[in-house]
Amino acid sequence: MTESATPRGRPRDPRVDRTVRQAVRDALAETGYAGLTVDAIAARAGVGKAAIYRRFGSKAELAFAAAVHDIDVTAPPDTGSLVGDLYALARIVQARAANPVAREVIPALVAELGRNPALAEQFRGRFLDIERADFTEICARAVRRGELPGPVRPDIAHLMLAGPHFAALYAFHVPVDDALLLDFARAAASALKTLAVSP
Amino acid sequence: MTESATPRGRPRDPRVDRTVRQAVRDALAETGYAGLTVDAIAARAGVGKAAIYRRFGSKAELAFAAAVHDIDVTAPPDTGSLVGDLYALARIVQARAANPVAREVIPALVAELGRNPALAEQFRGRFLDIERADFTEICARAVRRGELPGPVRPDIAHLMLAGPHFAALYAFHVPVDDALLLDFARAAASALKTLAVSP
Known part of the structure; x- marks a missing residue:
């Protein structure tokens, strides 16, 4: 999925x-998230603040887009099994989401989304729909392999893997290693089998 | 579980x-979370600010303890099945966690926990361990009924139900109704069966 237009088109x-x-990545490396300002990013990038606000709704979204979530990510690899695909995806997410910058930026972004419904809508269109498309693809492969009897609503399938992972990293602070990522994948595969709708 | 001592004993x-x-509940009803200050709570309750800071590490924790999470909650009811117990618990959590105050307070608290490891440790001891004990109890019942081959680590069992629920409410903004709560319970039961360790 490419991103060729602003939220205003x-x-x-x-x-x-x-x-x-x-510029955001350089600033984060130098000053951290607390020291990040839109003024400083504009100066560093040699653009006006308006150019930044056309692209990003807030400081948290700017940091998220630059340092955490590459919106040009491609579909996760086909590993040959549902558990394998979910584990591969969990490892990709962990690499993006468990570093110190992400641990600071993501909870700040989530708090902003709660206060700002327009930002939440923009976030859904720009990032969440891309993640959910991965689950549409992974479930479709599992249906073709005979591992699922039918599809699962992509937003719910996404919650089954990303929910425990997200909660472990940011809300409940459970240490996440490869063994736990595999448990997340095995648990999510069972959950998807339970929730899949027969055709 | 009762709470008879401060974090400092x-x-x-x-x-x-x-x-x-x-006083916190009254203030939240009048001014909302954005208008909440420790000064105003102290004045309203007729106590010193020190009495509040002995009890709560931050404004977000104060609001969470007063308005969201009753720390005197009792164990969830035994409904006769693992799915039933998880669904009953999910409905209790939904009643606490989906109201407008909780939707503002919880993401703010999570962002604070990420910035403040001491607060995160206190949160774990005061709230999270109580929630995890519910899962120890629910899994023990399921083992006695023959629904699980053995126990599941309580912090991971907690993630299997609370993770998707938390992510739906606060991070990914998926509307949560009773049908989705039942899906969460069915999915978590499957996940626990997959993760349970045989004795």
Whole structure:
């Protein structure tokens, strides 16, 4: 999925996108999330603040887009089994979501989404729908393999893997290692088998 | 489980606890979370700010303890089946966690926990361990009924139900109705069966 328009539908210059994102990553490395300001990013990237606000609804979304969630990610690999596909996806998510910047940025973004329904809607369209499409693909493969009797609603399938993972990382602070990621994948595969609708 | 000592081990007056909690609930109803201050709570409750800080590590924890999570909650009812017990618990959690105050307070608290490891440790001891004990009890019942071959680590069992529920409410904004709560319970029961360790 590519991203060729702002939330308001205006075309965007991908070079400016890349420059802004790199500026955010550099600033995060130097000052951390607490020291991040839109003014400083604009100065560092050599663009106006308006160019940044056209792209991102808040400081938290800016940091999330630049440092955590690459919106150009491709579909997860086909490993040959439902558990394998879910485990591969959980490892990709862990690499993005468990680093110190993500641990600071994601809870801040979630708190902002709760206060700002327009930002939540934008977040859904730009990031969440991409993640949910991965689950549509993984479930479709499992149906073709005969591992699932039918599809699962993608937003619910997404919750079955991402919910425990997200809660472990950010809310309940359970240490996440590869063994636990495999448990998440095995548990999510069982959950999907229970929730799948027969055709 | 009762709460008879501060995190530092000092005895506390339960009447002051109740007065402070009521003051927080009244203030939240009047001014919302954004207008809540420790000064205003202290004045309303007729206690010093120190009495509040002895009890609560932050504004978010204060609001959470008063308005969301009753720490004197009792064990969930035995409904006669693992799915039934998980569904009953999910409905109790939904009543606490899906109201507008909780939707504002909980993401704010989670963001604070990420910034403040000491607060996270206190939160674990005061709230999370109580929730995890519910899962120890529910899994023990399921083992006695022959529905599980053995126990599941309580922190992981907790993630299997609370993770999707928490992520739906606060992070990914999936509407949660009774049908989805039942799906969460059915999915968590399957997950627990997959993760349970044979004796």
